[in-house]
Amino acid sequence: NAGVTQTPKFRILKIGQSMTLQCTQDMNHNYMYWYRQDPGMGLKLIYYSVGAGITDKGEVPNGYNVSRSTTEDFPLRLELAAPSQTSVYFCASSGAQGPNTGELFFGEGSRLTVL
């Protein structure tokens, strides 16, 4: 049972480059989330989705874009990478009861460095 899978695990970008972080889940979860975590800090919500075709901004959406064309996939796009986007990115999902129980399932993270 794969759960939530993120790729790549590590990436170094140059300032101004663009890239997409991939996230896929095989649990048929409606809710998906992208978080970033800076060293020694908590999780900040970038974007989230309550189902295919529906996305919404979180706390820190600037510089990012998402799409949700299928239930399984929720890619995060970074346009014009900046050093401030150096962080660990986590994708998470939850089922129908997840928002009511606070239970999210996380991927292993993607560590991004922008130089």
Next chain:
Amino acid sequence: GQSLEQPSEVTAVEGAIVQINCTYQTSGFYGLSWYQQHDGGAPTFLSYNALDGLEETGRFSSFLSRSDSYGYLLLQELQMKDSASYFCAVRAAGNNRKLIWGLGTSLAVNP
């Protein structure tokens, strides 16, 4: 604004009991969750409290007092593998199923 407060660091010895507190200020409240995160790893769900009282799951228990806007995670019979960061998170009313996260408590378990 909405905020959660938890201690930044806690140290304990193997076999001991430790309590990690979390106080919250949110507009409306549905429940309090706890997550564990080992260095470099993904957060993993530990527990959820929507009602007042104590929930026990093995060595870990979680408590909630809605009237005091306060909860805690209790870890018993500490083991070295419990060294990790612990985050509290609140589902607040009107947040459309989003969680508000604390900054995390780093727990170091020493021999």
